[in-house]
Amino acid sequence: MTGRTTLVGIMGYPIRHSLSPLMHNAAFEALGLDCRYIPLEVKPRQVRSALNALRRLGFRGFNVTIPHKRRILSFLDRLTPEARFIGAVNTVEIRNGRLIGHNTDGRGFYRAFAEATGRSLRGKRTLILGAGGAARAVAFQSTLEGAASVAVANRSLARAAGLIRDLRRRTRRCAVSVLPWTDAALTWGVGQADVVINATSVGMSPTDPPLLLSRVLRPDQIVCDLVYQPPITPLLREARRAGATAVGGLGMLVHQGALAFEIWTGRRPPIEIMQEALFLSRAD
Ligand SMILES: NC(=O)c1ccc[n+]([C@@H]2O[C@H](COP(=O)([O-])OP(=O)(O)OC[C@H]3O[C@@H](n4cnc5c(N)ncnc54)[C@H](OP(=O)(O)O)[C@@H]3O)[C@@H](O)[C@H]2O)c1
Known part of the structure; x- marks a missing residue:
């Protein structure tokens, strides 16, 4: 990582069990992108301050998981029609300091x-x-x-x-x-x-x-x-x-993540690499 590395991550509580960092970091590496995906353990009462921090630290975006998928709605600047209908967000894009809520499920x-x-x-x-x-x-x-x-x-x-x-x-x-x-x-x-x-x-x-x-x-x-x-x-x-x-459900896990990858990087995600990372982690 350098000062120029683009950061994304996953916000949840607890978060240690998440397989998403493995899947996304394998994809960044495969495409030679200077990006890192970081697990972000955030307690429910810390959501607002965590969002301010991520915005100021220049994160490109992050995934959202249990228990924040609904709670986060009220802190976002804009929602896609999908996210609004579903009433939950699993992916946030940070664009010009604004937080845009997506749902890729x-x-x-x-x-x-x-x-x-x-x-x-x-x-x-x-x-x-x-x-x-x-x-x-x-x-x-x-x-x-x-x-x-x-x-x-x-x-x-x-x-x-x-x-x-x-x-x-x-x-x-x-x-x-x-x-x-x-x-x-x-x-x-x-x-x-x-x-x-x-x-x-x-x-x-x-x-x-x-x-x-x-x-x-x-x-x-x-x-x-x-x-x-x-x-x-x-x-x-x-x-x-x-x-x-x-x-x-593993295929959906890969594809909802791949869609988030696309939102943050504008690049076509290497699906097979992401699948392989998940399957290898499960073989441990
Ligand atoms: N593969 C993927 O990528 C992916 C993505 C998202 C979610 N998921 C999985 O999808 C599942 C649901 O997630 P969610 O986010 O929709 O959770 P959620 O909003 O908490 O909804 C849980 C659903 O399960 C029902 N339920 C829970 N326990 C039940 C029981 N004992 N008998 C019958 N129904 C029961 C609930 O019914 P009530 O309304 O009656 O409580 C509700 O419909 C989870 O297993 C999650 O891991 C997988």
Whole structure:
């Protein structure tokens, strides 16, 4: 590093577990860019002062993770339409001292989906499990990509209904609906879907049960899990058992990061290098 090195990073609390520094620094090195990506451990009550510091220190931008993705909104100068709809920011760009909030999760999901399946979402009937930040990003992107329908099921029905209300304001062509979080409704919803997407955090803990069993899934379906740790979740195991196409969350992790890389550097990210950095770290 020199006085001229461009700095970016990731703000969260805790942050030591994050794989993003590895992925981004490998990409900078591969392209010969004089940039460094730094983990920034910031407690919730320190967000405002941390933002002032990053701005003054000349950071080009940073990623935002738990627990700041929503809290940070009120400190930013501008939001992209995606970030405004989703109501959360995962990437900040600092341009002329102004803080611009982006959310790359939806596009990251879609790029990973297309890469893994060779398919698009155009005309597809999608069922999204969950209604938090990640679900909002995926729902928003699905309508942009021309999905025929988006159904949302969430443990808290009110949250799913809120997402559906917001989607209806944005789209006329895509049929949107809400489902209650019951076995019967989920089984019915899965029966109607071409693509099933888990955007809840269920699957992260080793004791989590599968959200759906293989007997309700079909071989012609695509089942995506946004959870990336473990890479093969109980839901994906059930999807494979049913003969469905199973897509894990690691691809989305790479692509949402690659989009942030593009925002900060204006360069095409070396996706394979980023993927390799993640896979190698997981082999440790
Ligand atoms: N692969 C990637 O790059 C990527 C990117 C972003 C997020 N993610 C993953 O996506 C998941 C969701 O993230 P988020 O940011 O959307 O979190 P969030 O805003 O906190 O939302 C969590 C969601 O999970 C649901 N949920 C939690 N525990 C549940 C349970 N026991 N049973 C049923 N539903 C439950 C919540 O339902 P309620 O509303 O009822 O509480 C809510 O819909 C996480 O696992 C995260 O790691 C992955």
